[in-house]
Amino acid sequence: MLKIGVLISGGGTNLQAIIDNIDHGYINGKIELIISNREDAYGLVRGQKAGIETLYVNPKDFKNNQEYDLKLIKELKDREIDLIVLAGYLKILSADFIMEFKNRIINIHPSLIPSFCGDGYYGEKVHKGVLDYGCKITGATVHIVDEGTDTGPIILQRSVEVAENETVQSLQQKVLEIEHKILVEAIKLFSDNRISVEGRRVKIV
Ligand code: GRF
Numbered sequence: 001m002l003k004i005g006v007l008i009s010g011g012g013t014n015l016q017a018i019i020d021n022i023d024h025g026y027i028n029g030k031i032e033l034i035i036s037n038r039e040d041a042y043g044l045v046r047g048q049k050a051g052i053e054t055l056y057v058n059p060k061d062f063k064n065n066q067e068y069d070l071k072l073i074k075e076l077k078d079r080e081i082d083l084i085v086l087a088g089y090l091k092i093l094s095a096d097f098i099m100e101f102k103n104r105i106i107n108i109h110p111s112l113i114p115s116f117c118g119d120g121y122y123g124e125k126v127h128k129g130v131l132d133y134g135c136k137i138t139g140a141t142v143h144i145v146d147e148g149t150d151t152g153p154i155i156l157q158r159s160v161e162v163a164e165n166e167t168v169q170s171l172q173q174k175v176l177e178i179e180h181k182i183l184v185e186a187i188k189l190f191s192d193n194r195i196s197v198e199g200r201r202v203k204i205v
Contacts, residue, residue: 002029002191005081007072007089008036012043014087014108017180018187019050027184028191032079035072037091059091069094076101083190086145087183090122098147103197105145106190108183110175112157113141117150127171136162138171140179142186144197153202155195156182 006015015034021027034047034054047054055075062068073096076084086093086107098105109117109126116129116138130138139159146152158178162171189195189204196203 002027002187003080003082004029004031004187005076005079005084006031006034006043006047007084007086008034008041008043009038009090010041010043010088012041012046012087013176014179014183015043016046017184018085018087019046019052021184021188023050027188029083029187032081033075035075037068037089043087065092066094066096069097073097073100083187085183085187092149093145095147098145103144106142106155106183106186107145107150107152108179109141109143109150110172110179111141112137112139112159113143113150113154117141119149121150124168124172127168127175130162130171131166131168138162138175140175140182142182144202153197153200155186155189155202158182 006018008015018031022029031052034043034052036044036056037059039056044054044056057071059068082104084101084105111117111126116126121129137159139157141157142155144152144155160174160178194205196205
């Protein structure tokens with residue numbers, strides 16, 4: 001059974017999708033720990049309601065990002081976590097963290113990477129970028145996390161159409177629905193041991 005650690009900063013609807021799909025038996029795994037860098041992240045409440053261990057780690061208690069991540073590494077290693085899921089985690093990970101869990105960290109991003117990703121593209125800014133550019137399609141991407149921002153090998157992508165009367169909020173909602181689906185699918189691929197990373201290409205075996 002796959003031991004999963006989830007890192008969050010916000011509402012946690014992606015986290016909820018993972019919890020639900022483990023409960024229904026779709027994913028053969030267990031969330032051992034949820035960590036948030038924000039005390040008011042509603043995802044912490046979702047975790048507690050599901051009986052999962054949660055941890056708020058306050059960045060102000062550490063002298064820098066590297067020290068902060070050392071704490072996270074320790075907590076995750078103590079629980080022998082196999083896969084780390086960034087589900088709306090808005091803090092940049094240090095090189096140490098990424099090296100420690102190489103090819104075992106995945107992130108969900110609300111656009112079709114390599115469009116509308118990288119520094120500055122988070123939350124509503126992604127969808128505003130899509131609308132301002134006049135794109136007809138957008139989507140979501142699950143990828144392996146490497147040292148860059150949103151640059152790691154792509155595991156799954158799915159598209160949605162941008163309607164004529166689309167707003168940032170309606171697009172965000174539409175994309176969120178497919179985020180939940182492909183994130184859960186990607187975790188299932190990990191739990192079924194079907195992911196192989198060869199350079200930039202992720203093969204589903
Ligand atoms: C999602 O759009 C995710 O792609 C982005 O942050 C949002 C988090 O939503 N990185 P939630 O906290 O899972 O509801």
